[in-house]
Amino acid sequence: MLKCAIIGLGKIAQTSHVPAYLSRRVKKKISVVGGVDISEENSKDFKKLIPGAEIFSNTDDLFKNLDIDFVDICVPPSLHAKYLNAALKYNVGIICEKPFTKELKEAALLKRKLLEKKPVFIPCHQYKYSPVWKNFKSFSDKTTGGNFLQFNIFRNTADLGYDKNNPGWRTDKKLSGGGILSDTGTHYLYLSSWILDKPIQVSVFNDTLKHNKYSVEDTSVVILKCEKGIAEINLTWAADRRANNAFISDGKRSMSYDGKKICFYDKDKAKEIHVPDASDKRTYLAFYEDLFLDFANAMKAKKFDRSLIEESYESVKLLDLCYKSAEKKKTLIVS
Known part of the structure; x- marks a missing residue:
């Protein structure tokens, strides 16, 4: 069972990512054990969805206290680079919401780092x-x-x-x-x-x-x-x-x-x-489920896919x- 921490516990995490993780297909392979957010309200609402998850205000505390296989980055684009770098620092797999970064210079720098470190990575191009x-x-x-x-x-x-x-x-x-x-x-x-x-x-x-x-x-x-x-x-x-x-x-x-x-x-x-x-929320959630399952299989196989990093940058x-x-x-x- 892969252990995941979600970074950014707001709307996209609560309404799309968490329901996909809790789906019958995905929960067999992935368990959400932690989260990071500075908002007390977001954290409380997130705990209602996943009572067993431990919530932290920063990634350093998260990684010091929990054994995590990968992070799922759900913060606004201006914060993507910060948390992508944190994930690379702690050598974990990465799922990242779109767009990859807010700035092109950030994208170029992170592309180079990702290609060097070779983590299992996938963008939310669901x-x-x-x-x-x-x-x-x-x-x-x-x-x-x-x-x-x-x-x-x-x-x-x-x-x-x-x-x-x-x-x-x-x-x-x-x-x-x-x-x-x-x-x-x-x-x-x-x-x-x-x-x-x-x-x-x-x-x-x-x-x-x-x-x-x-x-x-x-x-x-x-x-x-x-x-x-x-x-x-x-x-x-x-x-x-x-x-x-x-x-x-x-x-x-x-x-x-x-x-x-x-x-x-x-x-x-x-x-x-x-x-x-398309008006059925379950239809949209199924895209995330399929993406998360592909990511879980890649994590199990330790499969690095350069093309997904290139796609994110492009x-x-x-x-x-x-x-x-x-x-x-x-x-x-x-x-």
């Missing part, structure tokens, strides 16, 4: 476990190129965290690194790279359409040219309601997703592909380039 995006990936894999991929992500506000001192950290640039492009867009940047292969050029327009009190963008439009086609990523916190949809076509066939089902079109033939209901590099494109109002080359 959308790759979604049956929806696996179908889109399969569609692209059967083409040689010329795909058009579109994601539309609509929200009416940014989600609030559980920390009463700063529940709106997602819209605080010092903590989050950016707005909806950083918070939600990160998922669709790595998905685009995964589905359409290596990015070549990027053009981005960011704006604030509704939430003028935010210090970050509430809307972002990304055009990403990749080796196997073009991706358009439309993101907003300024919609009237929550909705998702997506589309991919190679000019001969197409696949569309309306948030509930996939429709596949090949010439005049249409086929509906069943996928789990996602931050692409995100940084997106913000530079928006700032400079020009298309930029992805080196």
